[in-house]
Amino acid sequence: MAAILIIDDDVSVRDALVVILSSNRYDALVASDGPTGLRLFRQVRFDAVVVDIFMPEMDGLATIRAMRLQSPQIPIIAMSGHSVTNGSHPDFLKMAVKLGATQALQKPFTADELFAALALCLDGGDHCLPGKDLTRPEFAVEADLLRRAV
Numbered sequence: 001m002a003a004i005l006i007i008d009d010d011v012s013v014r015d016a017l018v019v020i021l022s023s024n025r026y027d028a029l030v031a032s033d034g035p036t037g038l039r040l041f042r043q044v045r046f047d048a049v050v051v052d053i054f055m056p057e058m059d060g061l062a063t064i065r066a067m068r069l070q071s072p073q074i075p076i077i078a079m080s081g082h083s084v085t086n087g088s089h090p091d092f093l094k095m096a097v098k099l100g101a102t103q104a105l106q107k108p109f110t111a112d113e114l115f116a117a118l119a120l121c122l123d124g125g126d127h128c129l130p131g132k133d134l135t136r137p138e139f140a141v142e143a144d145l146l147r148r149a150v
Helices: 011-022 034-043 060-070 092-098 111-122 137-149
Strands: 003-007 027-031 048-052 076-080 103-106
Touching (some): 011 111, 027 034, 034 048, 048 060, 060 092, 076 111, 092 103, 103 111
Parallel strands (some): 076 103
């Protein structure tokens, strides 16, 4: 059974994802914010992480980067309820992928969309590799944007 860490500040989202995942033979653990998620991430071996982008204290982008630095190969699915932008604001889901998320889901999403993203991440193919290694010098601009955003 795959162990999935869910990080979201919205209790209803966390609870819904636990029910959906548990009923389909996944072990789901939850955290209500980035720091709590990082503590769990360091203590438990997870097969994948599902993380919200917009959370208080430590947003999902910073959480993704911290996890990616600690465990470069862990599949991370970013999710956000903020609409995709029309060009006047950054597309945070695209930014999350550039910062290391392997998949991105726009809320609301269906259980089938979640399972499809998890299947892609957990099968180990090239499509589940993280977007970019922000520790490399050529990604200094993205890393700087992340530092300013958090």
